[in-house]
Amino acid sequence: MNHRKVDSSIYVAGQLPYKGGELLGHGILGRDVDLETARELARQAVVNCLAVAAEAVGGLDDVRIVQMLVFVASTPEFGQQSMVADAASELLIDVLGENGRHARTAIGVASLPRNSPVEIQMICTAA
Amino acid sequence: MNHRKVDSSIYVAGQLPYKGGELLGHGILGRDVDLETARELARQAVVNCLAVAAEAVGGLDDVRIVQMLVFVASTPEFGQQSMVADAASELLIDVLGENGRHARTAIGVASLPRNSPVEIQMICTAA
Amino acid sequence: MNHRKVDSSIYVAGQLPYKGGELLGHGILGRDVDLETARELARQAVVNCLAVAAEAVGGLDDVRIVQMLVFVASTPEFGQQSMVADAASELLIDVLGENGRHARTAIGVASLPRNSPVEIQMICTAA
Numbered sequence: 043m044n045h046r047k048v049d050s051s052i053y054v055a056g057q058l059p060y061k062g063g064e065l066l067g068h069g070i071l072g073r074d075v076d077l078e079t080a081r082e083l084a085r086q087a088v089v090n091c092l093a094v095a096a097e098a099v100g101g102l103d104d105v106r107i108v109q110m111l112v113f114v115a116s117t118p119e120f121g122q123q124s125m126v127a128d129a130a131s132e133l134l135i136d137v138l139g140e141n142g143r144h145a146r147t148a149i150g151v152a153s154l155p156r157n158s159p160v161e162i163q164m165i166c167t168a169a
Numbered sequence: 170m171n172h173r174k175v176d177s178s179i180y181v182a183g184q185l186p187y188k189g190g191e192l193l194g195h196g197i198l199g200r201d202v203d204l205e206t207a208r209e210l211a212r213q214a215v216v217n218c219l220a221v222a223a224e225a226v227g228g229l230d231d232v233r234i235v236q237m238l239v240f241v242a243s244t245p246e247f248g249q250q251s252m253v254a255d256a257a258s259e260l261l262i263d264v265l266g267e268n269g270r271h272a273r274t275a276i277g278v279a280s281l282p283r284n285s286p287v288e289i290q291m292i293c294t295a296a
Numbered sequence: 297m298n299h300r301k302v303d304s305s306i307y308v309a310g311q312l313p314y315k316g317g318e319l320l321g322h323g324i325l326g327r328d329v330d331l332e333t334a335r336e337l338a339r340q341a342v343v344n345c346l347a348v349a350a351e352a353v354g355g356l357d358d359v360r361i362v363q364m365l366v367f368v369a370s371t372p373e374f375g376q377q378s379m380v381a382d383a384a385s386e387l388l389i390d391v392l393g394e395n396g397r398h399a400r401t402a403i404g405v406a407s408l409p410r411n412s413p414v415e416i417q418m419i420c421t422a423a
Contacts, residue, residue: 046235046272048178048294051302053236056274070245072407108300109307111417113276115245118324118369121411145300147310147417149367150407153199153277157248163238163274167302173362173399175305175421180363183401197372240403242372280326280404284375290365290401 044094051108054094054164058155059086068157071150072120075159080114081129087162088130092137095166104169107134107144111163116150123148130162141169171221178235181221181291185282186213195284198277199247202286207241208256214289215257219264226295234261234271236292242285243277250275257289268296298348305362308348308418312409313340322411325404326374329413334368335383341416342384346391349420358423361388361398365417370404377402384416395423 046053059066067083069075075083088110096102112127114120127148134142144164154161173180186193186209194210196202202210215237223229239254241247254275261269271291281288300307313320321337323329329337342364350356366381368374381402388396398418408415 043270043272046270048235053272053292055272056276073245108302109309111274113274115277116407117245118279118327118371118407119411120407121409123407124409143297143300145297145307145309147365147367147415148409149310149405149415150369150409151276152279152372152406153243153245153247153250155248155251155275155277157246161274161276165307170397170399173397175362180399180419182363182399183403200372238401240401242404244372245406278403279406280370280372280374280377282375282378282402282404284373288401288403 045098050167052095052098052166054091056161056163057087057090058158058161059083061086065156065158067159069159070115070117072117077122077125080126080159083160084126084130085133087160088133091162091164099168105166106141106169107166109165110144110146112148113151113154113161115154115159120150123150172225177294179222179225179293181218183288183290184214184217185285185288186210188213192283192285194286196286197242197244199244204249204252207253207286210287211253211257212260214287215260218289218291222293231296232293233268233296234293237271237273238290239275240278240288242281247277250277299352304421306349306352306420308345310415310417311341311344312412312415313337315340319410319412321413323413324369324371326371331376331379334380334413337414338380338384339387341414342387345416345418353422359420360395360423361420363399363419366402367405367415369408369413374404377404
């Protein structure tokens with residue numbers, strides 16, 4: 043299932059940058075995916091998180107983001123995970139304003155399902 | 170400590186595929202551990218998570234799984250982390266039915282404690 | 297933002313081992329950072345987590361740690377992530393006593409923001 047609720051908290055399962063049933067990118071930052079591409083993929087992944095949250099709550103009006111974990115498939119030398127994650131953070135604040143602010147952790151992982159460059163997991167609440 | 174409770178939520182510490190005091194596997198997916206072995210290790214790790222939850226709650230009858238994070242030690246080329254995690258998800262649903270359904274994130278990490286191929290962290294509630 | 301509150305829970309954003317505006321180390325365990333250095337970096341990262349929690353709650357007296365995720369930038373061969381994380385866990389218990397006990401997960405990641413060797417994320421409550 044793509045989310046689970048506990049009281050007012052909604053745990054959103056890790057989302058990949060799928061759009062229209064297609065994974066929009068493949069590969070590893072620092073090797074075969076550039077920063078701007080990864081930022082676009084992060085935007086798509088967080089849009090998918092928001093879609094799950096909206097479906098869980100019945101719209102985005104009452105959604106408040108709590109925590110976001112951004113996984114970026116990275117070489118050992120890549121250190122710009124925060125710049126990838128910033129694209130997702132900025133989108134949340136653009137869409138939700140103050141409710142979009144969140145505690146964030148960005149890390150570089152060895153690889154992700156289906157060789158996606160980005161995966162995002164989120165916790166939010168229904169205000 | 171192996172878990173911490175907050176209200177009705179139980180945070181289970183990351184569990185490795187130990188059985189009878191022995192770690193059942195070592196290594197990295199895509200290099201020296203095959204998919205079926207990793208799925209068996211994921212089953213053992215999630216059984217260990219359930220044991221912690223059962224001890225915290227006093228049995229599994231009232232346990233509802235909320236979120237599961239599955240870490241799979243992976244090469245940069247490995248992309249089947251979801252198939253590893255599916256083995257743990259299926260076990261939870263086999264054991265707990267609807268209460269076993271959960272929001273899941275599967276990622277591929279560089280390495281894990283004691284060179285375990287799999288580690289699983291879980292949040293659950295006492296219904 | 298560096299934290300987000302939900303009821304009595306405080307989600308602390310991933311903290312790097314910054315001190316006085318400077319990141320105290322760079323690199324990967326198993327290649328260019330030794331264990332004792334990483335343990336010192338883990339202590340600094342968790343001190344930064346505590347500073348966020350103290351600011352959120354208005355002091356540490358009422359802070360109880362719930363869960364800690366310790367990310368250690370690691371080679372595929374490195375397997376001592378738990379020994380790195382132990383330094384952070386021990387500091388929490390030294391400072392907070394029983395309130396410092398927590399459910400922990402330690403993993404080895406490919407790389408971290410700004411090539412930090414360690415990053416720590418925490419959930420705590422205001423007792």
